[in-house]
Amino acid sequence: MTGSYRGFAPRPANLPLARGTVDFTDEAGVAAITALIRDAELPPVVETAAEPFTGITTDGHPVPGLFTVCDENAPNTAAFVAAQAYLSSLDEAQRDAAALPVDAAEWRLWINAFLTFGEHGLLLQELRDEQRAAALAVIEASLSAEGFAQAREAMRLNGALGEFVGGYHDTLTEYCYWFTIFGEPSADGPWGWQLQGHHLDLHCFLLGGQQVLTPKFVGVEFHGDRLFTGHRSRARELMASLRPGQRDRALLYGSMLAADLPPELAGTVDGRHRAGAGRDNLVLPYEGLAGDQLGPGQRELLLSLAEVFIADLAEGPRAHRRAQIERHLDQTHLAWIGTWDEDAPFYYRLHSPVFLAEYDNHPGVFLDNPEPEPFHVHTIVRTPNGGDYGKSLLRQHYAAHHH
DSSP states (O other), X not given: OOSOBTTBOBOOSEEEETTEEEEOSSHHHHHHHHXXXXXXXXXXXXXXXXXXXXXXXXXXXXXXXXXXXXXXXXXXXXXXXXXXXXXXXXXXXXXXXXXXXXXXXXXXXXXXXXXOSOOOSEEXXXXXXXXXXXXXXXXXXXXXXXXXXXXXXXXXXXXXXXXXXXXXXXXXXXXXXXXXXXXXXXXXXXXXXXXXXXXXXXXEEEETTEXXXXXXXXXXXXXXXXXXXXXXXXXXXXXXXXXXXXXXXXXEXXXXXXXXXXXXXXXXXXXXXXXXXXXXXXXXXXXXXXXXXXXXXXXXXXXXXXXXXXTTSOHHHHHHHHHHHHXXXXXXXXXXXXXXXXXXXXXXXXXXXXXXEEEEEEOOSSBOOSSOEEEEEEEEEEOTTTTGGGHHHHHXXXXXXXX
C-alpha cells in the first residue's frame, strides 16, 4: 500500500501529541514519544492490576448471584488438547515463560497501546512457524469460526498498517502479540489463555463446560467499517427505530468532534471508551435509554445488536450468554454519541448488569486524520459485576472444591 488511504496519509516524522511535537525518526525519538504518550494518557494498568478485583459496577458494589457454575457445552476438550500440543511444541525455557498460574495477576496486564509493564507469555512472531501455528490452534479451538476469523483479520490488518506507514515493526506486524496460558490446561479444571497486543486483546477462561471471553478488545485503524459491518448497521437500525423522545434519552452528545466533547471523552488512547485497559474496577453508572422503555420490535433490535458482540463465543456459550443478556434486557441501557448517518463516525455503549459493550470511532494515530473516522474502530466487551476473567466462576469453583 502506498500514498493515502481515503484521503489520509501516514503521520509525518513529527507526530503531534497532547503536549507538543517530537521527532521519532531515531531511537531517541521513539523513546521520547513512548514516554510522552505514557505520561499523557496511557491508563494506569499496573496500578489498577495491583488492586483487589471487584469488577465493573454501577456503584462500587457487585450485584450478587448473577453468574453460576454450569455446563454450557463449551469446547473445552478441543481447546485443552490444542493447549497440550502447543506446550509440547516448546522447549524447556519457552515452557517456563509460556504459562502462569490460573489466578496470576498478569491476567489483568494488557493494553491497546505501548506497553507500560514487562511482557509475559511468548511473542508469536518469535516462535517457530509450527509453534505459532500450535498457539493459534488453541485460540481457534476456543472460539467460533467467525470469532477466529475476526481475530486473524485484525492481526493481518495490524501488519498491513505497519507496511503502509513504513515502520513500528515492534508493534505493527501480523504476529506482534503475546500469548499466555493461565493454569494447567484441563478438560474439567479452571484454565485459560490471553492474547494481547495492538488492537487485539482477548481473554478466554474455561471451566469444564463453561467459557468466559472477556475482557475483549478488538480494533483496526483502517478497514474498520468493513470488519465491523454488523456493529454499525445494526446500531444505526436501532437508532433509526427510536422515537424522538427515546432518541433524546439515548443521546449523550450529538457530535464526535473533540471540541464539542469534554476532555475525558476526547483522548487519543481511550477516546470515548470507559471500560478499556486498566479499568477493571470502574464505577460506571447507567446512562441513556433503558430497554424497558422500548417497544417489542425495538427490543428485538437491541438484542440483535448485543448478539454482534458475542458472535465469537462457541455455539453453546453463545446461546447461554444470549439468554443471560435477554433476561436483563429491561436493564440494558443504550448510550450514543454523534449522529447515526451512514458514513458518520459514532460511539455507543450497551450496559446491563451482565453485559457491557462499547463501539467507538477514533482519530488517526498512525494515519493523519485529525477527527474520528468510521474506518478506525475500537470495540470493548466486558462482563460487569465480577464476571471478567472468569473471576466469579473461579471463586465459586474454589469455594466448592478447595477448603
